[in-house]
Amino acid sequence: MIAKKIAIFASGSGSNTQSIIEYFQQKENIEIALIMCNKSNAFVVQRAQKLGVKCIVFNSETFKNNLGFLDILSKYEVNWIVLAGFLLKIPEYIIEDFQGKIINIHPALLPKYGGKGMYGMNVHRSVIENNETESGISIHYVNKNYDEGKMIFQASCAINAGDSPEDLANKIRLLEHQHYPKVIEETIKNSTQ
Numbered sequence: 328m329i330a331k332k333i334a335i336f337a338s339g340s341g342s343n344t345q346s347i348i349e350y351f352q353q354k355e356n357i358e359i360a361l362i363m364c365n366k367s368n369a370f371v372v373q374r375a376q377k378l379g380v381k382c383i384v385f386n387s388e389t390f391k392n393n394l395g396f397l398d399i400l401s402k403y404e405v406n407w408i409v410l411a412g413f414l415l416k417i418p419e420y421i422i423e424d425f426q427g428k429i430i431n432i433h434p435a436l437l438p439k440y441g442g443k444g445m446y447g448m449n450v451h452r453s454v455i456e457n458n459e460t461e462s463g464i465s466i467h468y469v470n471k472n473y474d475e476g477k478m479i480f481q482a483s484c485a486i487n488a489g490d491s492p493e494d495l496a497n498k499i500r501l502l503e504h505q506h507y508p509k510v511i512e513e514t515i516k517n518s519t520q
Contacts (some may be wrong), residue, residue, distance in 0.1 A: 332359075333360060334408050337364055338413050339369055341370055342504070343365075363382075364382055364384050365385060397424055414446060419471055430510075433505070434451065434496075438474075439459075446473070449501065463499070464502045466507065
């Protein structure tokens with residue numbers, strides 16, 4: 328069986344990216360082909376080097392207007408795209424080219440706390456300010472609207488009285504690392520495409 332190849336799109340520190348790479352190092356049928364990053368100073372770039380995974384840093388113009396962007400993905404024989412803390416909206420040309428093959432993780436229980444500007448600590452602060460008793464993660468397919476693609480998986484955690492946004496962020500990170508790599512694997516394996 329030919330291995331499916333994933334490109335991870337990341338913008339930040341890359342803890343999820345590292346978790347995914349380490350998980351798939353032990354797998355035969357799915358491999359991480361490369362990391363695409365839109366910020367040259369993002370810590371994920373250093374993580375990629377340490378883990379021996381090719382990392383390409385691109386600018387938003389190249390990304391937005393497909394100035395060779397699909398060519399890069401094609402060169403590395405990418406079949407699937409996984410977003411891991413990626414902050415740019417995916418352009419329609421990529422959504423069309425990778426129809427049903429782009430997976431994202433969101434640090435809240437969608438449809439609550441989704442949409443433009445709802446990422447990272449912005450989400451956790453909003454959840455805490457609204458006195459929610461639980462939060463969690465949502466893993467979903469990507470479509471042309473922020474956080475509105477078809478749901479694949481959700482997991483929740485309790486919010487205790489006195490939890491800070493940072494406390495919640497730590498709980499969410501644990502859920503992400505526990506579930507995201509496995510859900511990616513199951514989704515790809517169960518895909519008929």
